[in-house]
Amino acid sequence: MARKKGRLTQEVNAGSMADIAFLLLIFFLVTTTIASDKGILNILPPKQDPNQPPPEVLLNERNIFNILVNANDQLLVEGEYLDNTEKLSEDLKDFILNFGAPDEEAVALYNSLPASLRNKAKRDPASSDHPMSGGAVVSIKTNRGTSYERYLEVLDQVKRAYFEIYAERVGLTADQYRALTGRTPAERELQDRGKEGIPMAISIAEPDKIGGN
């Protein structure tokens, strides 16, 4: 008597499953904002003590790469008017790797660079002495009226010049170098090897008061 119902299929009707899933899918599609914590990292200088005047840093004019951006977003790079920032990173690389008057340590650094970077060294006495600390400084000065977008564009190009130098030293592309997280010792070693002796010397001056509020 208690025999199995052989004929009736025991499957649950799954035809509308796709519709339900679609509904949920569309809900999550609409509410999704893929979190992006990407950006350009910048370290601000330490706080100024009002009782102590800022330390006088004496640098030769040839060791500073001046980038001025005015309130109309026009660029003045090393005294020359520039229309766009396209060539900026190449100029910067030439400036950083100029090796105009290297001391002993800088000569050692120069010898450690790969040949492609060594070719950049023009030994121009009017440009930077060496890329080590106190050697080549990139100075960005804006107005209060300069747009943030333009400022970021310039900073982006300066960072690009440095990252491309670092990446070339360790034989990676700039994208690969930037993607290094330093989470594993091997990655950290690569990062340090790229940076070694060539610090990112970017000086961002206080904007002056013209053309803003």
Add this chain to the structure above:
Amino acid sequence: MSKFKKKTGTSQNIPTSALPDIIFMLLFFFMVTTVLREQEILVEQKIPQATQLQKLEKKTLISYLYIGKPKNTGMFGTEPRVQANDVLINTKDIVLWVNQEKDKLSEAERDMITISMKVDRDVKMGPISDVQFELREADARRILYAAVGKVQN
């Protein structure tokens, strides 16, 4: 007899039994990547583009400052304002806010706090430098200028 006679007998249906599985796979992907927005953004946010983006390691160390023109211009005016958490704050309150954010972190991590500045592209450098001055006062000197990727040419 024509060579192109219709093949009969074969069913022309595409099997759709795997469709729910595919949809579920997509669904799970979006469920996992979704971050429900926990706060309302009160200022305009058109994030500028840049190429040299870096990703930060620890997300717990990041605090966000939103800077831009208020969306509700009738109430807050048209000048760029700073939003921290879910309120608009004045520039001079930033030090207080940074200290509150630092208190949320453990002692060892306090110096590593990173401020992610999400700035609208139409903001001028004036307000930004004021904010940066306050951040220097508060000794939160690691800054991330939030930007979205641009295709390099």
